[in-house]
Amino acid sequence: MAAVVQECLISAPGKSILHGEHAVVHGKVALAVSLNLRTYLRLQLTSTAEVSISLPNIDTFLCWDVSVLKPLLSHREGECRSSTELDTELVRKLREFIAITDGSTDTRSMAVLAFLYMYLCVFSQSQVLPSLKVCVWSELPTGAGLGSSAAYSVCVSAALLTARGTISSPLTQSQETTRWTEQELEIINNWAFQGEKIIHGNPSGVDNAVGTWGGFLRYHAGKITSLSRVPTLRILLTNTKVPRSTKLLVSRVKDRINQYPSVMLPVLESVNAVSQVCEHTLAEMVTEGASAKHYSTLEDLIDINQQHLNVMGVGHSSLNTLCSVTLAHGLHSKLTGAGGGGCAITLLTPDTDESVVRDVMKELKKVGFDCWETSIGAPGVLMHSPTSLTHNVLDILNKY
Amino acid sequence: MAAVVQECLISAPGKSILHGEHAVVHGKVALAVSLNLRTYLRLQLTSTAEVSISLPNIDTFLCWDVSVLKPLLSHREGECRSSTELDTELVRKLREFIAITDGSTDTRSMAVLAFLYMYLCVFSQSQVLPSLKVCVWSELPTGAGLGSSAAYSVCVSAALLTARGTISSPLTQSQETTRWTEQELEIINNWAFQGEKIIHGNPSGVDNAVGTWGGFLRYHAGKITSLSRVPTLRILLTNTKVPRSTKLLVSRVKDRINQYPSVMLPVLESVNAVSQVCEHTLAEMVTEGASAKHYSTLEDLIDINQQHLNVMGVGHSSLNTLCSVTLAHGLHSKLTGAGGGGCAITLLTPDTDESVVRDVMKELKKVGFDCWETSIGAPGVLMHSPTSLTHNVLDILNKY
Numbered sequence: 001m002a003a004v005v006q007e008c009l010i011s012a013p014g015k016s017i018l019h020g021e022h023a024v025v026h027g028k029v030a031l032a033v034s035l036n037l038r039t040y041l042r043l044q045l046t047s048t049a050e051v052s053i054s055l056p057n058i059d060t061f062l063c064w065d066v067s068v069l070k071p072l073l074s075h076r077e078g079e080c081r082s083s084t085e086l087d088t089e090l091v092r093k094l095r096e097f098i099a100i101t102d103g104s105t106d107t108r109s110m111a112v113l114a115f116l117y118m119y120l121c122v123f124s125q126s127q128v129l130p131s132l133k134v135c136v137w138s139e140l141p142t143g144a145g146l147g148s149s150a151a152y153s154v155c156v157s158a159a160l161l162t163a164r165g166t167i168s169s170p171l172t173q174s175q176e177t178t179r180w181t182e183q184e185l186e187i188i189n190n191w192a193f194q195g196e197k198i199i200h201g202n203p204s205g206v207d208n209a210v211g212t213w214g215g216f217l218r219y220h221a222g223k224i225t226s227l228s229r230v231p232t233l234r235i236l237l238t239n240t241k242v243p244r245s246t247k248l249l250v251s252r253v254k255d256r257i258n259q260y261p262s263v264m265l266p267v268l269e270s271v272n273a274v275s276q277v278c279e280h281t282l283a284e285m286v287t288e289g290a291s292a293k294h295y296s297t298l299e300d301l302i303d304i305n306q307q308h309l310n311v312m313g314v315g316h317s318s319l320n321t322l323c324s325v326t327l328a329h330g331l332h333s334k335l336t337g338a339g340g341g342g343c344a345i346t347l348l349t350p351d352t353d354e355s356v357v358r359d360v361m362k363e364l365k366k367v368g369f370d371c372w373e374t375s376i377g378a379p380g381v382l383m384h385s386p387t388s389l390t391h392n393v394l395d396i397l398n399k400y
Numbered sequence: 401m402a403a404v405v406q407e408c409l410i411s412a413p414g415k416s417i418l419h420g421e422h423a424v425v426h427g428k429v430a431l432a433v434s435l436n437l438r439t440y441l442r443l444q445l446t447s448t449a450e451v452s453i454s455l456p457n458i459d460t461f462l463c464w465d466v467s468v469l470k471p472l473l474s475h476r477e478g479e480c481r482s483s484t485e486l487d488t489e490l491v492r493k494l495r496e497f498i499a500i501t502d503g504s505t506d507t508r509s510m511a512v513l514a515f516l517y518m519y520l521c522v523f524s525q526s527q528v529l530p531s532l533k534v535c536v537w538s539e540l541p542t543g544a545g546l547g548s549s550a551a552y553s554v555c556v557s558a559a560l561l562t563a564r565g566t567i568s569s570p571l572t573q574s575q576e577t578t579r580w581t582e583q584e585l586e587i588i589n590n591w592a593f594q595g596e597k598i599i600h601g602n603p604s605g606v607d608n609a610v611g612t613w614g615g616f617l618r619y620h621a622g623k624i625t626s627l628s629r630v631p632t633l634r635i636l637l638t639n640t641k642v643p644r645s646t647k648l649l650v651s652r653v654k655d656r657i658n659q660y661p662s663v664m665l666p667v668l669e670s671v672n673a674v675s676q677v678c679e680h681t682l683a684e685m686v687t688e689g690a691s692a693k694h695y696s697t698l699e700d701l702i703d704i705n706q707q708h709l710n711v712m713g714v715g716h717s718s719l720n721t722l723c724s725v726t727l728a729h730g731l732h733s734k735l736t737g738a739g740g741g742g743c744a745i746t747l748l749t750p751d752t753d754e755s756v757v758r759d760v761m762k763e764l765k766k767v768g769f770d771c772w773e774t775s776i777g778a779p780g781v782l783m784h785s786p787t788s789l790t791h792n793v794l795d796i797l798n799k800y
Contacts, residue, residue, distance in 0.1 A: 262673035263704060266666035270711075273662035304663060307707040311670075317724075324720060 006045050008162050008169065009384040009397070011038040012154035014140040015147030015210040016237065016336045016345055016376055019275040019305050020219070022253045022312055027221060028272040031279060032206045034214040035237060036378035039138035039151035040389065042397040043159040046131045053115050054135040054400035058142065060108045061400065066129045069116070072097060073124050081121065083190045086197050090117060105199075107142055110149070114195040115156055122160040122191065132163060135400045137393065141370065144239050145246070145337030150207030153195030158188045158381050169383070176388035179379065185212050188381060214380030216282060218275075227279060229286045232377040233298070234348035236326075236361065238333075239370040240318040242341025249338045253312045267311050274305050295349040299332040302347055306334035314339030321367060322346075329360050345376070406445050408562050408569060409784040409797070411438040412554035414540040415547030415610040416637065416736045416745055416776055419675040419705050422653045422712055424619055428672040431679060432606045434614040435637060436778035439538035439551035440789065442797040443559040446531045453515050454535040454800035458542065460508045461800065466529045469516070472497060473524050481521065483590045486597050490517060505599075507542055510549070514595040515556055522560040522591065532563060535800045537793065541770065544639050545646070545737035550607030553595030558588045558781050569783070576788035579779065585612050588781060614780030616682060618675075627679060629686045632777040633698075634748035636726075636761065638733075639770040640718040642741025649738045653712045667711050674705050695749040699732040702747055706734035714739030721767060722746075729760050745776070 013034035020030025052063035072093050081087055094116050100109045115134070123129050136155060140148040158180075161167045167184040171177075180188065192208040209224050210217055216227040257264040278301050285294045306323060309315060319335050326333045326346045333346040348357060357373060364371045386394060413434040420430025452463035472493050481487055494516050500509045515534070523529050536555060540548040558580070561567045567584040571577075580588065592608040609624045610617055616627040657664040678701050685694045706723060709715060719735050726733045726746045733746040748757060757773060764771045786794060 260673070260677060260700070260704075263670050263677060263701075266669035266673065269666035270663050270670070273660070273666065277660060277663060300660070301663075304660075304711050307711045311704050311707045317727075320720075320724060324717070327717075 008043050008159055008171075009386060009389060010041045010043070010155050010158050010162075010381065011384060012151040012158070012211040012381040013038050013147075013214055013378055014151050015207045016343070018216070018336070018345070018376065019278050019301065020271060021335075021337055021339070022250065022309065022314060023268050023271040023275075024219060025250055025253070026257065026268050028268055029275040029279075030206075030219045031275050032210050032217045032219055033376040034210050034216075034378050034380060035140075035146055036232075036375040037139040037146065037237065037372055039136060039140060039148065039155050040384075040393050040397060041134065041136045041155035041159050043163055044133045045163060046133050048133075049131045050133075051116075051119060051129070051131060052133045053112065054133075055108070055111055055137075056135070056396060056400060057138050058108050058111065060111065062112060064116075066131055069120065070129055072116075073120055076124065081124070083121070083187065083194065086194055087117075087121065090120065091198060094120075110199040111152060114149075114153055114198045117198055118153075118156050118160055118191055118195055121194070122157075122164050122166065126164065130163065134159065135397050137396045139372075141239055144343050146237075146343060147207040147211060149199045150192065150196055150203075150211045153192040153199070154188060154208055154211035154381050156195060157191035158383075161188060161191065162383070171383045171385060175385060177379075177382045177384050179382060185381070188212055210380070212380045215377050216279075218279060227282065230282045230377050231285045231290055232375050234352070234373070234375050236331075236333075236346040236348065236357070236364075237336075237372045237374050238322055238344045238346065238364055240316070240322060240341050240344065241368065241370060242316055242318045244316075244338055244340035244342050246338040249314050249340045253314060256313050264312070267308050271305060271308050274301050274308070277301060290350070292349075292351070295347070295351075298347055299349075302332045302334045302345075309335055309339055312339075316341045318369075319344055322364065322369065325363050325367065326360055329356050331356070331360060348373075408443050408559055408571075409786060409789060410441045410443070410555050410558050410562075410781065411784060412551040412558070412611040412781040413438050413547075413614055413778055414551050415607045416743070418616070418736070418745070418776065419678050419701065420619070420671060421735075421737055421739070422650065422709065422714060423668050423671040423675075425650055425653070426657065426668050427621060428668055429675040429679075430606075430619045431675050432610050432617045432619055433776040434610050434616075434778050434780060435540075435546060436632075436775040437539040437546065437637065437772055439536060439540060439548065439555050440784075440793050440797060441534065441536045441555035441559050443563055444533045445563060446533050448533075449531045450533075451516075451519060451529070451531060452533045453512065454533075455508070455511055455537075456535070456796060456800060457538050458508050458511065460511065462512060464516075466531055469520065470529055472516075473520055476524065481524070483521070483587065483594065486594055487517075487521065490520065491598060494520075510599040511552060514549075514553055514598045517598055518553075518556050518560055518591055518595055521594070522557075522564050522566065526564070530563065534559065535797050537796045539772075541639055544743050546637075546743060547607040547611060549599045550592065550596055550603075550611045553592040553599070554588060554608055554611035554781050556595060557591035558783075561588060561591065562783070571783045571785060575785060577779075577782045577784050579782060585781070588612055610780070612780045615777050616679075618679065627682065630682045630777050631685045631690055632775050634752070634773070634775050636731075636733075636746040636748065636757070636764075637772045637774050638722055638744045638746065638764055640716070640722060640741050640744065641768065641770060642716055642718045644716075644738055644740035644742050646738040649714050649740045652740075653714060656713050664712070667708050671705060671708050674701050674708070677701060690750070692749075692751070695747070695751075698747055699749075702732045702734045702745075709735055709739055712739075716741045718769075719744055722764065722769065725763050725767065726760055729756050731756070731760060748773075 018031040024030035189212040196203040418431040424430035589612040596603040
């Protein structure tokens with residue numbers, strides 16, 4: 001067991017689907033990628049005999065006496081639980097404790113529930129429940145299909161496990177950022193998955209895996225595989241802010257497949273091939289060095305898949321607008337995630353001029369979209385030195 | 401042999417591809433349909449010992465003494481040629497006669513060449529070459545992939561064969577329009593195909609078949625089949641007027657298939673299925689009666705195929721504009737033919753309000769496109785009574 005730290009700074013990336021959204025529901029490959037819009041967490045061990053959590057993004061600031069939390073673990077006195085199975089009795093007690101009405105899934109309640117659950121479980125075998133202060137702030141919009149809940153769960157998991165000493169505190173004096181060992185990442189991911197289950201009910205596990213390992217992950221028939229040695233790609237991430245129901249969109253695709261099987265099944269085949277060609281191209285970009293040809297292929301695949309998603313019936317006029325605005329500047333875009341509005345990614349290449357990026361972002365914002373310049377394929381969960389964070393992030397984390 | 405008429409009025413429709421353009425090059429089914437923008441022909445037997453042709457659309461008005469034409473047939477004295485094989489010697493002589501420079505394929509020269517070729521061949525076994533006056537006028541734009549040359553060849557073929565008495569003059573006093581027997585249509589089509597060969601070099605035979613039989617034709621692996629009992633569908637036909645090279649677009653699709661076979665071959669499969677589902681739906685519209693469900697299916701297929709054509713790389717921003725303008729009014733469009741600009745069809749349903757049609761046409765014209773309200777699936781070559789033609793058409797045909 002590693003030495004316990006008094007304070008730690010942790011971040012985890014969001015998630016985006018590069019290729020294979022919807023097709024994955026029908027047994028095809030999807031490529032999930034880390035999105036370098038990150039969630040940041042600061043944990044401090046205190047001596048206040050209190051546990052406090054501050055979530056400035058969603059205006060949530062709560063604090064409990066450790067003494068009122070302890071009894072919530074009474075049902076598992078002395079019992080040693082695995083980290084891969086949800087303690088439904090604890091979830092039930094916590095929902096009652098923080099007065100969540102049945103069936104409610106509002107973001108604030110779910111974030112608090114997941115935090116308290118992980119806190120109590122991680123420290124359930126400790127002599128005493130530690131008093132601590134946690135602040136989480138995110139660059140990710142919530143509810144946009146960008147894995148904000150998973151990034152949150154991964155940060156909370158990594159921070160609590162570090163505070164507990166279950167995993168190491170790997171940062172040395174000279175390091176700006178550092179990661180954990182593969183085994184430690186497995187533990188972080190398992191606990192984060194519990195958090196995701198509490199928040200989402202029946203998550204695929206892809207989002208927390210991306211938040212933990214970062215980079216590119218292949219998801220196929222329930223199996224998640226991390227792609228080794230992949231490039232980081234610059235992108236624009238745009239949120240059309242057109243609200244959509246993932247459930248409705250998934251059933252729309254299903255209906256369309258049932259209506260036109262001979263037309264739609266080959267389209268799913270083609271999407272599957274898009275993911276495979278993309279994976280192959282990403283690998284080549286590392287082994288051969290990235291060339292203009294590789295970027296051109298990635299652009300072709302983005303265009304093709306965007307058309308296929310339109311064929312599946314999950315396009316939207318806002319996404320058409322986005323695609324034509326970016327294409328007018330020579331940039332290629334596709335929706336990412338559920339579609340029907342929501343978010344899109346636009347590939348930037350090494351040749352993309354900064355002035356083009358500025359112009360495109362300006363135009364997209366003018367249409368009413370939110371737009372970030374970021375990257376995909378960035379590292380997963382990180383431990384930070386304070387100097388590795390921007391003043392802005394540090395100020396927010398220190399403020400609460 | 402039927403009685404020879406002194407004058408006849410004939411029309412033939414243009415052609416449009418409903419589904420399967422480009423895919424047909426790779427062994428898939430295409431659905432070719434008649435386009436009710438028609439080419440009209442008036443033939444009069446005269447006693448001037450001259451043959452004259454007036455083509456007011458392309459500003460071509462020519463006249464020859466029969467005596468100078470006769471020697472062009474000298475090489476086949478007494479020989480009886482089939483109508484299915486091109487007399488290349490006659491073509492050579494005619495090119496020299498009308499002074500076409502080698503390799504030239506300009507519309508005027510080709511139209512005159514095809515006319516004189518058909519005239520000389522059809523009457524080659526006659527005692528004397530008849531003197532006659534032909535005027536052809538078309539609603540079809542030329543060079544837009546709408547089968548204008550085939551409609552011309554079909555009209556010329558039907559008119560000359562009627563004048564020769566090879567086929568009947570089926571119009572009775574009380575009829576507005578009439579058609580020929582199946583065997584006579586075969587003869588018209590064979591001669592029209594010769595005209596097409598002269599104009600295009602190596603045509604597929606689809607355009608003249610559509611001009612002859614009208615309706616919907618399935619084209620697959622070189623085999624042309626007329627679909628029996630199909631509905632007539634109202635459409636808008638739009639010409640973006642963006643020039644394109646069919647040859648270049650065909651090779652672009654081929655390159656893309658070679659570059660991404662695993663991605664593109666399923667797309668061709670899907671396009672093939674679109675044609676088949678469309679054919680099935682058209683048949684159902686006749687047997688069950690056309691319902692809103694049928695129109696909704698036709699719209700879905702149009703949208704899907706337009707996306708697939710984008711994936712094949714033959715889309716164009718002008719076509720995207722067209723699709724979004726029509727979709728904003730609830731109408732569904734796809735490119736027809738080669739793509740990369742060119743023409744598009746927009747389906748109108750029985751529910752489409754006239755005011756919507758007016759508004760859409762106005763908007764499309766404002767963008768700079770030509771736009772016609774017409775139909776697909778209309779009859780092929782027709783013989784007309786003068787009263788069945790509009791004043792406008794009749795005035796033009798009588799003027800020259």
